[in-house]
Amino acid sequence: MKNSVYMNRELSWLKFNERVLEEAESQTVPLCERLSFASIYQTNLDEFFMVRVGSLVDQLLVSKDIRDNKTKMTPKEQISAILSQVAKLNRRKDSVYSDLMEQIEEYGIKLVNFRKIDKKGTEYLERYFDSEIAPLISPTVVGKRQPFPFLRNREIYAVVVLQRKNGKEKLGLIPCGGSVFPRLIEVPGQDGTYMLSEELILHFIPKAFPGYFVKAKSLIRVTRNADIDADALYDEDLDYREFMVEVIKKRKRLAPVRLELSRELDGDIVDTLCDYLGVNKKYVFRGECPLDLSFVFQIQDMLRNIPELFYEKRVPQKSAQFQSEMPILQQIEEKDKLLSYPFESIRPFLNMLREAANDDSVVSIKMTLYRVARQSKVVEALIEAAENGKEVLVLVELKARFDEENNIEWSRRLENAGCHVIYGLDGYKVHSKLCLITRKKEGQVEYITQIGTGNYNEKTARLYTDLSVMTCNPQIGQEAAAVFQALAMGEVVEETETLLVAPKCLQNQVLDMIDEEIAHARNGEPAYVGVKINSLTDKRIMDRLIDASQAGVKIEMVVRGICCLVPGVEGMTENIRIISIVGRFLEHSRIYIFGTGEREKIYIASADFMTRNTIRRVEVAAPILDGDLKKRLKEMFHAMLNDNQQARELLNTGEYVRIRNDKTPLNSQELFYEQAYEQNLPKERS
Template sequence: PFPRVLNKALCIGALLEGQGQSMMGVATVPRVLPRILRIPSQDDELHFVTLAGIMDLQASELFRGYQVLGSAPFRVTRNSELYVNEEDADNLLEEIEEQVSKQSQADAVRLEIAAGAPDQLVSLLQQQFGLDDSLVFRANGPVNLHRVMALYGLISRPALKDAPFAPVERDLSQEPETFFAAIRAGDILLHHPYESFSTVIDFIRMAANDPKVLAIKQTIYRTGDDSEVGQALIDAAERGKEVTVLVELKARGDEAANIEWAKRLEDSGIHVIYGIMGLKTHCKLSMLVRRDQDSLRRYAHLGTGNYNHTTARLYTDLGLITAEPTITSEVAEVFNLLTAHNRASQFEQLLVAPSGLMQGMLDRIERESEHARAGRPAAVIAKMNGLMDPAIIKALYAASQAGVEIDLIVRGICCLRAGLDGISENIRVYSIIGRFLEHSRVFYFANGGDEEVWLGSADWMNRNLRARVEVVFPILDPDLKRRVYRELLAFALADRAKSRQMCPDGTYIRRQPECDSPGHSMQELLMRTALGEDIDVLEN
């Protein structure tokens, strides 16, 4: 029988012949052993070999008693989509847990194999896994490139590496009265990883330890196995707080971790909910209710990224801690929507998907067109991970044709074409790939001079706008609004080191520094700004 090949498990496939029979052999590359090994050398050069490469070269030792006609490393990706009928499920957690347990043997959707693999071996694997030619990818190098990251730790060459950077800690009191008074005095904007995520964790821990905090509500999408946020919520429940946590069980790739967290939270007495049927909950919200001296008051954290202290050191994200009643009351309404499944909720300050975010963005893009036609300041600057939604793209084309200046900073996929005569000549698209993964979503509208800045969890993609619960929120404080523009958007548009610009044919070219200025790197400038340097690219 053909052996079990787990999802994304690196294997060695071999064509074998013995005892008058031809067959195929498969050996799994052990995950418990290092995948990159250093070869001893007598000189100063460093030489490495992959474990899979060694096994491939020694295939005859793996399959003793057979003649090896050919071999190659390969791996199979299996379908990770969950097929859950939420309406008929008696227990959603148990249903998803059962589905996750079966994922390792789900249908194959991709075969990756070394470029030099024998055609017969590829054909036999295609037959075994039911894959046509379009789902076969030949790799000119290691089949699992992710493992090459291990080289970073194996090579001691400081000159080839980024200088260490420690996120800057916000100088906020650890005493509850002073901590919450600072929030009441003014909104706190955090930019990770330049500023430490510990402030967000402190916000939740403070709520857990402060006897004046009565209730905490939290969303969890991807939080990690050793979540400090999850532990703080458990501590709060054990101290008698009323804690409600929405755990998104269908967060792709994190289903198993979220299932375990849901169980731990429930075992601690926390009220765990799973959101609205048919929708993923992707918004990033934390809210607490505190008995202040003058009244009961809500405090909230709204963010663009996950409550994950590990990725907060690697991904760029923004977060807002606020006690502004017009914002916090609507955050409470979002939680009511999630717990009571009331889709009729109305929002004035927040843009919430799937009910109002799409239309809110379309209205603002059209408003810029009206300003442009009237000769008033009109511009859109949007930063996101991906842009695919047809309605948004159509609106941007129309705005460009109306004379709106549009700059889009899209790290990943972008289905809009920039710079097409008569269609998008006023649109510029940039992609910035740097030391940190660009993950924040920022939306700026010139609005005839009355500028608006919005942050949120949603990209301009169909899934975010139509199939998820997302929250995009305004920055109301004028100083913070200017900070987002000057420290993030202006730095991004001035980047000449890590930025690439889309050409009209959809290809990208690296942006070159101006002849009389250095090549700015947005992320380098932000690290320097976080450490106290006063940098303003708008004046350069």
């Protein structure tokens, strides 16, 4: 019976990416921002194929009987449904891209092909090809002595079918990627008119293969499987960091899971390409828009002087909770603090680290790092602390997917500065956002603990909505210390009283708190669960939420992305309401609320309600104990629930619909920014 209220994880993710595509289609979004959403849709889909489709393809090789534990779909059924849905979404992407570029032309920027330029422009571009591009490209003819070359993941290649006078055919290939020539090439005599470099190469490709007749041609792009289990491959006799370097190299050469074409090619040619690449023909997609939309950000830069094409400029504001003339550590000792990104600046947290690095009373700084900025002020502060003689323990998660190389480099720099660096645990990723500063004052040990929902990354703190609490609560500090002690020993925390710490002490405690609400509801008392997360896939938690709904518990959820639970199903989930907010900033914060009135508990967390978070990672959720901060979080949560501009509601049909009502327009992200700006306005004198 419960199967009827579940949605397949992969198909739910595609619904999320559809909501991203809707932002590209939306007339209410400024034109250049719509271009961004089209590009985000594309890069999201790239990663989906690399990770999720790659995983399903791997499952097919293991067993055809593996089934999704919620909808009971086999890998084959899931792949079939995915490919069908992606084909539909891509047609919408092609359509919206064409529409957007038409509108961009009205502002003096035009992207053309050779059908849209005159003879003079064509002659110039031919000379440009001969002098600037031809010397830098590397044409390959596939033959007995020239094997089919390795195609790099997500790079564009020009492929041609070449024919000799004797009728024999061969394939020719030219890489079109790299940074040796610009992606956008200006057409002379036509201000603001550009051509993509790969289209220029494809047009003049006969010149790269003299002696052949070009029978057919297209641009192609391969997406490779990136789903590689580092723990399963690890040999404990190897240095783990150097092992991860090799894993990254191996991942770059994994089998393709998608082939994209810019033009129609005969079936025989596509079959030949698929044979060379080892990819099934059903994974071949042909599209009308460019195979890589990253160039749209260059177009945006050309149009920055036209404000109407962009969102109103927003800058993270100074938090009203902090006084600039007082030390940060002292202010946290006086009262718990909460930062809300990107509406408030990350600066107080960075200042806290710098203060700790130079404070004589600070004995140690311990921190978990999952994703950090390329030029990380966080890491610089930790290095400064180590150079000042502090004990600095840093867990750098080398398995943070697609950030491994950055993390490897930072781990080396931290070690060179004298920090004690550890790399995570066997079988678990460390995804927690935890920082512990230990001080010794007048013979007493004191803790300053920071727990966040997002990474220690100054760049994403301006783009993602996240929360960060800083407290001197001794019990939270002691449990944070226990987490770091366990990590240093290669272990996980087995028991907690205040923090929720996965993999052993988060899922079970969430279930217990839902059970508590069920008991109150059955006694005829008010009962409530409120959750703000990025994804919901944990079947144990979902089953318990269904039980809670059936018992009469009111459940409200803000789930940005994947949501495998269908609300509003009579007799099952009719007391559950679920919305998704997709807007200017990426919703990334996690809030858990259990209970009402005096027994209400509120947490912020690094964990979504996904099995990978609740039982396969080290995650930390922290209780919000300060009354003012609890009130603020509740107000934020209810503002999101009442968003009628960027929110979509999940219906019992499994479809999402935009929330539109007669209430005052409320965009929760804009509201939080307005509040942050208002806090910094000069106070009127009475």
